[in-house]
Amino acid sequence: MGRKLKSEQRAFVVIIAMIVAFFCGMFFERRLATQRHVDVDLVIEEPVGSHSDIIADAHRTKRGSDGSRDAVTEALDDDVEVVEPETFSFDPNTANADTLLRLGFTSWQVKALLKYRSRGGRFHRTEDLKRLYYMTPELYERLAQVVRIDKRYRYYDSDELAADEAARRDSVDKHRSPRQEKFAEQVHLDLNNVDTVTLKKVPGIASYRARQIVGYRERLGGYVSTSQLAELEGFPVEELAAWFVVDSSRVRRINLNHASVAEMGRHPYIGFARARAIEGYRHKTGRINALSDLRLLPGFDDESLRRIEPYVNY
16 A cells, blocks of 8 residues: 555656646747847847948938938938038029038028928029028128029020010011110210110110119119119120219118118118128117127128118118
């Protein structure tokens, strides 16, 4: 009886040992499988190449096959700055982010310009860059000489204007007689009073140049010198200046202590960068008493102050 009991006890112990061994085997098999999975994942996720290579690959994924960027305003990093600005021909209507950064625009300026374009904004003339509130005089003066506006964005094209003018003249010849007469002798016309009809009587001036003269007069607030005609694109000053005089008493002045940033910024000699600087000075000091008060502000050198002086008061 005792032997039988001992035999049964041994059998029970063996069964228990087998059960424990079975569960231990399952446990270690799962741990090993998990470790293998982790190891494989680590191998797969481990980057190959240097950190700079990975950064370059990331930037390449942001570009299309032609080098352009998709969702470029999201791809730009706020800390990207151009250390050595370049100067080369560009069209502000089509230049991409990389081009603008190379030209010296900061990343936030690039984002603002691209946002302006995405909302339908266009640059029809080089001077349109001045409308950007963040455009500094220094940046504009450096880039103004290399802006190239594509034909489809211009308000006008000189060749098309010449063709249109020739067609208009042919139409006038067919349906109206006589043709518009030109002055037979030289006269002196007041730039601040003459209208486009009279301007077109001057030899060498047709509709386009007449509109140039009157349009710029409105933007300036009046001419103070016939030499300002040289500021009109393509205007032959040496040939036509002798036909004009200037009555500067008609000049419209801007009160620097009361004018808004928009009013000051629209003036060709002030612009929005200087207008904002003037506004900041007014808030800081309370009042501008003389133009020389602005001498220490950015963009107000002696030449700029000389040009502005006839158009402001206090």
